[in-house]
Amino acid sequence: MAPPARPRADQLDALRDLPQEQVRKGREFHSALRPGSYGAMLLGLAVTLALGLTPLGSRLVELVGRPFGDNWVARAVLGGLAVVLVAEIITLPLAAWRHTIVVRYGLSTQTWAGWAVDVLKSYAVSAIIAAIALLGFYTITRLAPRWWWAFGAAGAAALVVLLSFILPVLVEPVFNKFTPMEQGPLRTELMSLAQRDGVPVKDVLVADASRRTRAVNAYVSGLGPTRRIVVYDTLLREAPPEEVTSVVAHELGHAKDRDVFTGSLLGALGAAAAVVALYLLGGWGGCCARPASTR
Helix, strand or coil, X not given: CCXXXXXXXXXXXXHHHCXXXXXXXXXXXXXXXXXXXXXXXXXXXXXXXXXXXXXXXXXXXXXXHHHHCCCHHHHHHHHHHHHHHHHXXXXXXXXXXXXXXXXXXXXXXXXXXXXXXXXXXXXXXXXXXXXHHHHHHHHHHHHCCCCHHHHHHHHHHHHHHHHHHHHHHHHHHHHCCEEECCCCHHHHHHHHXXXXXXXXXXXXXXXXXXXXXXXXXXXXXCCHHHCEXXXXXXXXXXXXXXXXXXXXXXXXXXXXXXXXHHHHHHHHHXXXXXXXXXXXXXXXXXXXXXXXXXX
């Protein structure tokens, strides 16, 4: 694992300007979240390996496809739903623990009912992506049984890149409502700032983050034609325009340094490497096992 990035000079200067009590509380908050976050990541990885590299995965996919006569399309789609559901259920206690921490530190505005709705939405999105991935994988193994790993690696990488383009347009609106920022000096300044930084954006949007959190934030998402600046409504309420501009400038710096592109590229390479690793480890017995049925 690569060592964590060292804080930049401007970040250290900003911390010195903040009240030390706020800095201490912020560090405590992140320290409290860290075990649950890392635990969920490791547990999710363990579930993925167990289902992908052992007969457990293939048995699960066969089980959900049996009522449909082992039709390979049904196995792919329903298998994707089942695999994601298992992972979600196993990691759910850690997700609930993280929510209690956010509530304890006064950042969450969500009730448990609202949190549960978000969990269900997250499952639905993950299940759809998993179903598409498995459907594509099964199709490849049927058309190219000897070279499935090469075509599968290319397909996995392409899917990651595609998601980088479409997630802001199709997935982010599932969790938040986005409205164009009103015409005015602030919007004009943010669009001009993006243009000067060589990071053209399609629009400046305001997210209704206050329905979920009291945190203030802004970010730049998407690539190419889907790139846009998103500003939390909490930031607009809590900060003067100069501070909003400063936060957005920081986020545009990430885009200017091609952090999103680099992340997408690394994700694509990682997805391709995972498919190749599955092949090298002989993972035919897992959930991605080639279906025997030709129906």
